[in-house]
Amino acid sequence: MAKKSYLRAVTTTALADAIKRGRSRMATPWQRALGHLESVFIDHACFRLIYSNTYRISPNMYRASQPSPSHIAVAARNGIKSILNLRGSRDCASYILEAEACRVHGLELVDFPVNSRDMPKKETLLKARELFKTMAYPALMHCKSGADRAGFMSTLYLFAHEGKPLDEAMKQLSWRYGHFKQAKTGILDYFFELYAAYNQKRPIEFWDWVERVYDPVEAKASFRSREWADAVVDRVLGRE
Template identity: 50%
Template sequence: MKLSTQEQREQRRRRSVARWNKPLNTLWRRFRAWVHMVFVDHGIFRFIYLNLHPVSHKFWRAAQPTPGQLRQAARDGIKTIVNLRGGREFGSWPLEREVCESKGLVLVDFVLRSRGAPDRERIASAAKFFESLEYPALAHCKSGADRAGFMSALYLLVHEKRPLDEALRQLSWRYGHFKFAKTGILDEFFERYRREGLEKGISFQTWVETIYDPSALEREFKTNSWGDWLIDRVLRRE
């Protein structure tokens, strides 16, 4: 029976996850992980620019760090690495896991999507998640633009109780985020909270748990084709 394109893609993804879940206990495996990180996961660009920025005195945002950048983060006092991408189908993953283990960095997941409506249960759990972290913490996605920006905005709004407009500055072109493409659904998520919650005196947590409709956000959010082309084909965002 012939598999559909989607099934074939999922099958390849599972093989990649299984491959990079193994320890890097041979030179060949380590070499393959580095090559995959640099060329397949576009890590070559992150050697030049990590898109690393402070969000507060105890929370930082960045692109996927290289092993050397993770070691530098540990030297700078970072205690926790928050992985926003999953990314277990890339060579970056076993390298990151290995450095975190060797340097005593806590590695935790809070997986987000850059092009889809944020999951209600995941966002509702954010407050407890932030409370559980050992700070200072560094949150990263692949490019440090979209999911890192969303997580930083969420951190400021939920954990530090900052105003919405201040939190939204984390979703900005200066970090490489573009709201005119599919990634703009992250901006629209917060704008819906403004209209449906904030302006009516409803707390963010209550809005997420009782009013927020991910399906409606997915259905009603519109982009333009050239913006999607830029994000998907040129910048190759996840």
């Protein structure tokens, strides 16, 4: 049974690699067809076309899963001016299609990679602070599924940029959006919980805590996830 599962995994990976090589930069009709095949079935757009996990979290900000070209067209018609891509620039058909759609509809595409299973780096947090100040609004931020990285950055945006109470902002990290606090992705919740605990004992402004107190290595070492939740997120849902 284990051997069959292994062989299926190897075959699937080989097929995915072959499709990726074949679609190249999607310059011909055949390459574009392969690219759409990659996006829909390998990058799981088949699920996002049914449910995009899109929510408006404030007058100027939306959160979502990886948008398709049709989603981007709708966003442009609704007045969205920029898209914050939390997956970062990558060799993926979904990204090629996203960048192309943003050019066609006149949206600014900002590539800002965020990790879903590690403590955020100080430089990432400080860059996010400046980005929130300068990006064009209304904006839409997204990761792959719209659950973890989108939840973290939505919390950061509402709390550190818009000044919402932390407990209110942290509702963006919820099972409602497909986020599991008990899995490795719960490290994103834990980051804010560490600040809240420190601030309760020694009141300190959030950005001062980030710059003067926060230690990503030490924080990660004290975090623990649960095996069952990791299995759901990594194996069943196939999250990045």
